[in-house]
Each structure stands twice: as structure tokens, then as C-alpha cells.
Amino acid sequence: MTSLPGEVKGFKDLEQEVQKAGICGKCGGCVAFCSAGEFHALRSEADGTPVMADESKCLHCGICYLICPQIRALDQELREKLDWKQPIGPVRRMASARASSQRILRVATDGGVVTALLTFALKKKMIDGAIVSRPVGPFSREPAIATDAESLLQAAGSHFEESLHVHAVGGMYSSFSPSIKEVKSLGQHGMRKIALVGTPCQVFTMQKMRLLQVLPADSIKLIIGLFCMQNFSFNAKARRALEKRMSVKLSSIDKLNIKDDVIVTTRKKDVIHIPFEEMDTFARPACFACSDFSNEYADISCGGLGSPDGYTSTILRTAEGERLYNLAKREGIIKELGLRGRKARQDHYTEMMAKIVSFSRRKQVRAAKTLREAGRGA
Ligand SMILES: Cc1cc2nc3c(=O)[nH]c(=O)nc-3n(C[C@H](O)[C@H](O)[C@H](O)COP(=O)(O)OP(=O)(O)OC[C@H]3O[C@@H](n4cnc5c(N)ncnc54)[C@H](O)[C@@H]3O)c2cc1C
Ligand code: SF4
Ligand code: SF4
Ligand code: SF4
CATH class of the missing domain: 3.30.70.20 (Alpha-Beta Plaits)
Structure with a gap:
């Protein structure tokens, strides 16, 4: 009906x-x-x-x-409110950057920019806490509210301690973390200034809640978005199939990253690259209908694509996002990739933009096809 x-x-x-x-x-x-x-x-x-x-x-x-x-x-209204522009939403500036803190770098997924910015914002009392997602095993995460630097560190990156493998046994594993659910508990925590780290779908929902001025979205003061091609969920059969594809047990995984493909690092430091197409069978069906790769409605978007290893591709989209980033950079919390000369800088950012646009297009085409097949039109 x-x-x-x-x-x-x-x-x-x-x-x-x-x-x-x-x-x-x-x-x-x-x-x-x-x-x-x-x-x-x-x-x-x-x-x-x-x-x-x-x-x-x-x-x-x-x-x-x-x-x-x-x-x-509400897409159109949001685009107007956020001054959205082709081809990947508002971009005030882009940077390949990394955290200065060795502690953050050791655990970070890429350059640790997300964790460094959140830690800095907490220290400066710009936020009371952040909705993040902590790993509970390989390809398995759960949402959490972090109110101190230690819990931000625990949520950073995609390194897996052996103990986490024990935690994530049986049932369904999912790399998707339903972070928006945490928003409803903010009132109980009495927090008024919260940051949200999320995938584009989560950020889209949060921005629509803010546009409608519905509780509890009024507490969200900063949105750090992650690039996202797809998220994964695994039942026991899918886990066995993935282990076969990688020729390693999930319990041998040390680190997981997603850039232009899925990058698995084993405890023996072997690195396995799996193209997205080969991971399609493990992807969540909702992801095939999703068209935003670079988190176009966030204050700051972060991903690995387009930056050298150990750096985060960082898109500053709003004045608030740029202000926080510049302050953190000025205080030495964040360092940018050293590029000598104007031409080297221009070439680097042109290449970064081209890669992000290309992945965005790929996602848009995939979403249009999925929605057509689901009878929802493009
Ligand atoms: C599901 C997923 C898919 C991604 N796909 C791509 C991709 O295709 N290409 C690409 O270039 N980059 C992708 N990224 C982003 C990339 O993996 C890094 O998260 C990003 O570069 C930030 O790195 P960092 O070292 O600065 O972050 P860190 O300092 O390591 O912090 C990472 C933050 O992300 C949060 N987080 C981790 N997983 C989730 C999750 N599932 N939901 C919500 N929050 C989470 C953590 O709580 C932490 O606060 C993806 C990330 C995720 C989570
Ligand atoms: S995708 Fe839509 S219907 Fe499904 S849980 Fe999220 S808000 Fe509800
Ligand atoms: S959000 Fe509103 S319309 Fe939706 S189920 Fe609840 S009360 Fe009904
Ligand atoms: S691909 Fe889209 S729907 Fe899937 S987790 Fe990423 S942002 Fe959400």
C-alpha cells in the first residue's frame, strides 16, 4: 500500500x-x-x-x-543549502595530509587525518564527543561515542588485534556500522556538540535531519565523511568464500584498507589486492543503489584514493571544515605532503581530482542501473 x-x-x-x-x-x-x-x-x-x-x-x-x-x-534543497557543485560537490581545497602524532599514524587507516582532527577538536572543546565506529574484527565494526583521545584511537584505522577475532565470532559480520542509531542516545549523554564520522549514506541522512531541524540532529556540529565505494556483510558461507579467495584465514588479517581496491595486509605482512568487482558478492545490496563516492555533503571528506600510502586525501568542503583543518595545520597537528614547486602541486591535485571524479562516475552509473532494475528509475 x-x-x-x-x-x-x-x-x-x-x-x-x-x-x-x-x-x-x-x-x-x-x-x-x-x-x-x-x-x-x-x-x-x-x-x-x-x-x-x-x-x-x-x-x-x-x-x-x-x-x-x-x-x-530533499536532495535539491540540500544541494542549495550546501552550495553543491558539479562534479563532486563543494570543494574549497584538497590536500594529501597526515597526522603528526606517531601514535595515531601507527593505527590509522591512511594518514590518520580523521582521528587527528577529532582529537584536536575535542582538546579545543569545539566538540564534546564524536560518533565513530570501532573495529570488532576483520570486516566487522560497531558504532560508538568517543569522548576522549584514547577511545578515538581505539576506533581509528583497520588494524585487528587477535582478541578482536574472538569477539566477532559466529553470526553476521558487517563492515557497515549503523552509526546514525547512536544519535538517538545523545540526549541521554547530555552532549550538545557532537562530530559524526560516517559513510556518504549516513551523512546524507544526517544532513536531511539537520535540514528538517529534527531532534537530535541539532547536536551534530561537524561531519567528517569517508569516501565509500561499498560496504560488506558476511555470513559464515561468505566468510569461507572470502578466505578461499584470499588464500588466508580471516584470523591472519592484520589490516584492511579500501582505496582503489580492497587491500588486505596479513600478519606476515603479505599484501593482497582484491578488485571491487571480485568483492561484489560480499557487498551489501543497498550499496549498489548508492551514487555518492566522495561524501559530497560532509564538512570534510577523507579517503585514501589519490594520495600516497600513509596519507589521507582530504577535501575541505565547508567554511567550518576548512577552519578546523587550518587551525590543526597551524598548530602542527596535521602535515601536508611535501610537493616542490607549483607544477608538482598542480599535477598532484589534478590527478587526485581525476581519480575521485572517475570513481564517483563509476558509482553513479552502477546506482542508475540498480535503480532502473529495481523499478525506481535513475
Ligand atoms: C566502509 C568504508 C569504505 C571505504 N571506501 C573507500 C574507498 O572506496 N576509497 C577510498 O579512498 N577510501 C575509502 N574509505 C575511506 C578510507 O578507508 C579511510 O577511512 C579514510 O581515508 C580516512 O583515513 P584516516 O587514516 O584519515 O582515518 P582514521 O584516522 O583511521 O579514522 C577512521 C575513522 O573512520 C571511522 N570508521 C571506520 N569504519 C567506519 C564505518 N564502517 N562507518 C563509519 N565510520 C567508520 C573510525 O571510527 C575512525 O573514526 C572507506 C572507508 C570505509 C569505512
Ligand atoms: S535504509 Fe531507509 S528504510 Fe532502511 S533502515 Fe535506513 S532509513 Fe530505514
Ligand atoms: S517517523 Fe513519523 S511517520 Fe515515520 S513511523 Fe515514526 S511517527 Fe510514523
Ligand atoms: S556504498 Fe553507499 S550505501 Fe553502501 S555503505 Fe557506502 S555510502 Fe552507504
Whole structure:
């Protein structure tokens, strides 16, 4: 059943347009808002599937529909608000940068810029905490609220201690972390200035919540977005298939990174590159309908693509993002890749931009095909 003309679209429409179309990412956005607003009409099943818990409590506000990342409603309004530009959203400046702290660099995924900026923002009391995602095993993460430098370090990077492999046994592993769900607990923590680290789908939902000025999005003061080609989920059978593909056990993985392919480093320091196409069978179905690679609605976007190993490709998109980055750079918290001369700098950033645009196009084409096949049009 879909809404009648003129009727506000709501959860029934999400069931129809998103869940039945097989593109629900189980991000928890719809449930997080409905619970934070104290409506409690929705709840999440154990596997993250949102369901109507009590229809009589539904106020037909339509917000669960509007904020779903798979619904393009409000896209135009957001683009206007954020001064979005072709081809990859607003770009004030780009840099290949890394943290100065050796502690951060040792655990970081790339150059540790995300962790360094959050640690700096906490120290300067620009934020009270950050919604991050901590590793609980290879290809497995869970959301967490970090309020000190130590917990930010624990969430950084994709190195896996042996103990984490024990934690993530059985059931489903997922590299997708439903961070938006954490937003609903912010009120209980009494925090007013929060940073969110998230994938483009999470950032899209959060920006729509901010646009609509719905609680608890008003606490989010800074958004650091990660580049994202796709996220993965594995049941036991898929884990065995992946181990076969890599010819190593998941328990032998030391580090995992995603740049222009998936990069697995084993404890013996062997490096295995797996092209995205070969990882498609492990990707979450929702990811095939997603068209944003470089996190176009974040304050600052970070990825590995386009930078040398050990550096983070950093896109400063908003005045707030640029201010934080410049302050951190001035205080020596962040260092940029040394490039001699104007031409070397120009060549580097032209190449970085070309790579990011190319991956963005790849994702847009894939999403258009998926949505066509799901009967949702491009
Ligand atoms: C699922 C996923 C896919 C990605 N795909 C690409 C890609 O295709 N190409 C590319 O160039 N870069 C990709 N990235 C980004 C890249 O892996 C690094 O996260 C980025 O370069 C920042 O590196 P850093 O060293 O500055 O971050 P760090 O200082 O190591 O901090 C990383 C931060 O990311 C958070 N985080 C980690 N995983 C998740 C998650 N699943 N959800 C929400 N937050 C998370 C951590 O909590 C931490 O705060 C992807 C990241 C993720 C999580
Ligand atoms: S109350 Fe609003 S957010 Fe909750 S299910 Fe109903 S329409 Fe959706
Ligand atoms: S908001 Fe997230 S969990 Fe809810 S229907 Fe949309 S994709 Fe699924
Ligand atoms: S590919 Fe898109 S839907 Fe999938 S995790 Fe990344 S941003 Fe979210």
C-alpha cells in the first residue's frame, strides 16, 4: 500500500520503495528518528531491519520517509543549502595530509587525518564527543561515542588485534556500522556538540535531519565523511568464500584498507589486492543503489584514493571544515605532503581530482542501473 495523492509518505512507503526493492541498508535512520522523537512506532529487528512496532503510535509525520538515504527527497534543497557543485560537490581545497602524532599514524587507516582532527577538536572543546565506529574484527565494526583521545584511537584505522577475532565470532559480520542509531542516545549523554564520522549514506541522512531541524540532529556540529565505494556483510558461507579467495584465514588479517581496491595486509605482512568487482558478492545490496563516492555533503571528506600510502586525501568542503583543518595545520597537528614547486602541486591535485571524479562516475552509473532494475528509475 502506498500513499494516496496529497497524503504524506511514511513508513509504509519505505517498505514499498526501499525494503521491497531490496535496497534498505539497515542504517537505522528511520527508527532512530522515530525513537528519538518519542513516537516509538518503529523498531529494529535483531539484524537491523526496521519494522512497524505499533501503528497506533504513528503520527504520520513522514520524517522517516524523508530522511531515508535511499530516498532522494530533499536532495535539491540540500544541494542549495550546501552550495553543491558539479562534479563532486563543494570543494574549497584538497590536500594529501597526515597526522603528526606517531601514535595515531601507527593505527590509522591512511594518514590518520580523521582521528587527528577529532582529537584536536575535542582538546579545543569545539566538540564534546564524536560518533565513530570501532573495529570488532576483520570486516566487522560497531558504532560508538568517543569522548576522549584514547577511545578515538581505539576506533581509528583497520588494524585487528587477535582478541578482536574472538569477539566477532559466529553470526553476521558487517563492515557497515549503523552509526546514525547512536544519535538517538545523545540526549541521554547530555552532549550538545557532537562530530559524526560516517559513510556518504549516513551523512546524507544526517544532513536531511539537520535540514528538517529534527531532534537530535541539532547536536551534530561537524561531519567528517569517508569516501565509500561499498560496504560488506558476511555470513559464515561468505566468510569461507572470502578466505578461499584470499588464500588466508580471516584470523591472519592484520589490516584492511579500501582505496582503489580492497587491500588486505596479513600478519606476515603479505599484501593482497582484491578488485571491487571480485568483492561484489560480499557487498551489501543497498550499496549498489548508492551514487555518492566522495561524501559530497560532509564538512570534510577523507579517503585514501589519490594520495600516497600513509596519507589521507582530504577535501575541505565547508567554511567550518576548512577552519578546523587550518587551525590543526597551524598548530602542527596535521602535515601536508611535501610537493616542490607549483607544477608538482598542480599535477598532484589534478590527478587526485581525476581519480575521485572517475570513481564517483563509476558509482553513479552502477546506482542508475540498480535503480532502473529495481523499478525506481535513475
Ligand atoms: C566502509 C568504508 C569504505 C571505504 N571506501 C573507500 C574507498 O572506496 N576509497 C577510498 O579512498 N577510501 C575509502 N574509505 C575511506 C578510507 O578507508 C579511510 O577511512 C579514510 O581515508 C580516512 O583515513 P584516516 O587514516 O584519515 O582515518 P582514521 O584516522 O583511521 O579514522 C577512521 C575513522 O573512520 C571511522 N570508521 C571506520 N569504519 C567506519 C564505518 N564502517 N562507518 C563509519 N565510520 C567508520 C573510525 O571510527 C575512525 O573514526 C572507506 C572507508 C570505509 C569505512
Ligand atoms: S511517527 Fe513519523 S517517523 Fe515514526 S513511523 Fe510514523 S511517520 Fe515515520
Ligand atoms: S532509513 Fe535506513 S533502515 Fe530505514 S528504510 Fe531507509 S535504509 Fe532502511
Ligand atoms: S556504498 Fe553507499 S550505501 Fe553502501 S555503505 Fe557506502 S555510502 Fe552507504
